[in-house]
Amino acid sequence: MGPNAGSLSAVVKQAEQLRINGNNYFKKDRFGAAIDAYTEAITLRPDNPVYFTNRALCHLKRNNWERVEEDCRKAIHLNQKSVKAHYMLGLALLQREEYAKGITELEKALDLGRGANPKGYMVEEIWQELAKAKYQEWERSSTKRSWAWQSLKEACESALKEKHVHDISQEEGFLDELPTSPSGQLAALGSVFSKAAEDDTPTEVPDYLCCRITLDIFRDPVITPSGLTYERAVILDHLDKVGKFDPVTREPLNRSQLVSNLAIKEAVQAFLDKHGWAYKID
DSSP states (O other): OOOOHHHHHHHHHHHHHHHHHHHHHHHTOOOOHHHHHHHHHHHHHHOOHHHHHHHHHHHHHHHOOHHHHHHHHHHHHEEEEEEEHHHHHHHHHHTTOOHHHHHHHHHHHHHHHHHHHHSSHHHHHHHHHHHHHHHHOOOOHHHHHHHHHHHHHHHHHHHHHHHHHHHHOOOOOOOSSSSOOOOOHHHHHHHHHHHHTTGGSSOOGGGGOOTTTTOOOOSSEEETTTEEEHHHHHHHHHHHHSSSOTTTOOOOOOOOOOOOOOHHHHHHHHHHHTTTTOOOOO
């Protein structure tokens, strides 16, 4: 090993020790000290994305979202498959109410997380944040559309009334008082706007899109030989802790018999796409 190799090895070890120090500070909620340690590590090894995501998490704990975004973008530049970087960048963008961009980053994080560790804790955490983000985006867009529809409705109603006044004045030449509003036309107009606003009305999730155990909408549905569909994590937990049988039919069941229910999964996605996540996931 030449002198340069030895020097590089020493730098790597020093940077790693700083990372370990930073982790220890983080566990004790000493976020400032942790940031300093990670910063020193980055100075030694600016090519390591983990140091940036670790520092970003400290900034997140301090609600310093601008710094979170900076560090996550640097981490992604070094490793485009960093689940944590895409996840925290998504959260930072949502803080700036850049919902479309934030949702895109969370979706990237979810896809990467499922590929790397489908059963990892981060997959569920990312899913929940994505659900909230899509609901918030729907709510924001819905509010804007509602105001626009209401303004347009009022303008149309005003135009109808003015036309009604004008038509009668043309016939009679002079009006002592305003005529009665054209109720039939106004009722029809209200019906049209009510129909147009239906997509902005929160919709209950159909029962067939929900797990019969948790009663929550499916995330990863699997079907059993008996034809029943369950949330994968829930039925696996049942098989491990309760017994090797279908909780509804009581027929024998084991892991190898579970098959992804792609039809239900597509139906769930279609429902979410249509209704804009117009419900909340606890």
